[in-house]
Amino acid sequence: MSIQKQAYNALESVVGAKYISDDPAVCEGYRSGPGGYESGLGYERVMTTIPGAVVMPKTTEEVQKVVKICNRYKVAYVPYSTGFYGPRSHCHVENELLIDLKRLNSFEIDEKHFHIVVGSGVIYSPIQQEAMNKGAYVIIGGGGAQASAIANLIGDGWSPLSHRIGLPHRRILGTELVLPDGELVKMGSLAEGSDPFWGDGPGPDLRGLLRGFTGLRGCLGIVTKMAIKTLPFQPEPLVPTGVAPNTALALPQKRVKWVNFQMPSKAAQVKAMFEIGKAEIAGAVTKVPLFWRAIAKAECKEEFWEIWGKETEESIKNFFIVRVLLIGYTSEEQMQYDENVLNDIMTELGGIARPTKPSDESWIKNADSAGMWLMCGSYISVDYIIESLSQATVHGESYADLKKKYTPPLMPDNGDPGWFQSFELGHQGYSEFLVYWDQDEDTTGVDHFYLETAKMNIKERFYTSLLGPHQPLYLTGPMYGPNYHEWLLKVKDEFDPIWVCHPPVPLAHDDFVERAEWMKSLKDWESPKKLPMPKW
Structure with a gap:
């Protein structure tokens, strides 16, 4: 596989021979997987391929020239920075040019x-x-x-x-x-x-x-x-501590502090988030899945499963945590005021403070972000929403119920309803539901679960952020907006009439359902016999 010789020579004249390659070994390095975000699923196997060539421009002007050459020679291309988002950020058609942007690094x-x-x-x-x-x-x-x-x-x-x-x-x-x-x-x-x-x-x-x-x-x-x-932010340094993989940022406790509270009920948990937002205190207010605590304690996958195996559906059902990050943005006095207000709220609602590490491993510099998800080898945020806080706090329960049908191959989590939190001081809420699986096993059930969640959201009238290219456009489009898919495709056709930029997105998931035999039985929505996009 490679791109046209004339196109290759034109691209080489822009970036120089050092920054373009169609060497199979180089191109293989840009293959999606083998583990990580959304890896090992049918979408990756059916929809992704290695690039025909890789080019590395240095400036905006070079990017413009590269893109114009792609249009002139009808070479499909995909922009790429770190590739962390998994298969959806990789090449989808044969002989596609991958534009690696890592040299735009100033x-x-x-x-x-x-x-x-x-x-x-x-x-x-x-x-x-x-x-x-x-x-x-x-x-x-x-x-x-x-x-x-x-x-x-x-x-x-x-x-x-x-x-x-x-x-x-x-x-x-x-x-x-x-x-x-x-x-x-x-x-x-x-x-x-x-x-x-x-x-x-x-x-x-x-x-x-x-x-x-x-x-x-x-x-x-x-x-x-x-x-x-x-x-x-506040002026005190956050000092790196520990030895990899057990690294963290030590927090100056008079200016930055995580506090965990065990709440007596789901109602008290949600009420606490509303009250903290109303008081306009704290830098973060969240509820995380219980198995994240097992991840934080474990030194390896085996230890994770030993810890997690002790939990039951009953222990999950009765676990109501509110995790609060206090930040003294302006002074130690402001920090103390916020902590006093927080303690008053928790006393009224029956919250009990639990021991918390005086460090951050997850959110200020994300020391553990890549490794903490990999208990099974692969994972995905199957959905996330930004809506009212009252909706965000019940959204995950529907996902947990649907997930039971597909466990295994999904990792058992005893019905944990996922992660939810306050946005914008409680004026909005956020919910995210993550799932995990072993990419070496049969992942058909994961593919089915992912698609069925879109139908569930429509049925339950949940808003979802994963619209556009994340789900079949002809499934979600008529139900949200309504008909937002018509506008999206008009915009795509206007700005990219030959679909040279990362085809077949935003119709990639529609294309996947059509091409994957094991997905066709789930298709119960109408779509054109021929998807309205050029073929590459």
Whole structure:
């Protein structure tokens, strides 16, 4: 497999021979899997392939030239930064060009105006440290500090810290987007000048091309530059401690502290989140799955299963934790005030404080984010929603009930309803349901469960963030919006009429259901006999 020789030579003239390759060994390195996010499922086996060539541009101008060459020679391409999102961020058609953006790796922080300008190849870890050195911080999502900051912000970007900070798209400021035909769009204040401090800009807000609640996984162009809003933090250093893999950040307890509370009931658990939001205290307020505690305690997979095997459906049913991160943003006095208010709330609701490590392993720099999920080898957030807090706190129960039908191959978790938390001081809620499996086993049940969750959401009238390319567009489209799929396909056709940018997204999951024999029996919705997209 390779791309056309003329196209290859043209690309080489842009980036130089050192930064383009069709060597099979190099291309094999960009194969999806073998473990990690959404790996080992039917979607990966049916829909992904290795690239025909890999190119590594250095600047926005080089990205534009590469994309224009792809349009000229009809070479499909996919933008790629770290690939952490699994198969959906990899090549889907034969002889596709993978545009690896890791060389766009410069960043510049504006300490005075609280933003940081990054390229596509910049991961969160260095910019988080640089921001904290200057009394600020950024939000790192569950993908971890090794994920591309831009890819995370135009795709997901959630965190327990969203309790105070809110929705991720609000942190996207001035942005440069290379459209699928190679033209450059400057968004926000970059449309009027060189200062990226403002995200809205004149006229319609074009950030909707980048994402809704979630993103389109690279099918509407390539973001090469973005200014990300940073937020004021407290001044004390968070000191790295431990030896890998048992690493953490030691927290200055007078300014940053995790506190866990055992609540007497689900009602008290939810009420506590509302009251904490109403009081406008804390940096994070969340409920996490019980098996995450087993992960945190275990030194290896075997020890995890030894710890987890002691839990029962009854112990899960009666486990109501509220995990609170207190941050003294302005002073130790503010920290003490917040803690006093928190204790008053918990006393009234019957919450009992539990011993908590004076460190953070998960959310400020995500020391354990890549490893903590791999008890089985593969995992996925099968759904996440941003809605009212009252909806978020019951959303996972429906998932837990449906999951029983597909366990195994899904990991047994005794009916745990997943993770939910407060967003925007309780004005919104967030729910996420994660599932785990062994990719070496028969994963048909996982494929079925994933699709059936979309039907369940429609039936139960749950909103879901996993629309667009994450589920069959002709299943979810008519039911949400309604008919949001018609608008999405019109936008795709307008900006990318030959579907050169990451085909067949956003119809990839529709295509998967059509191509995978074991999925066809689940198709009970209407769709065109021929999906409205060019064939590659």
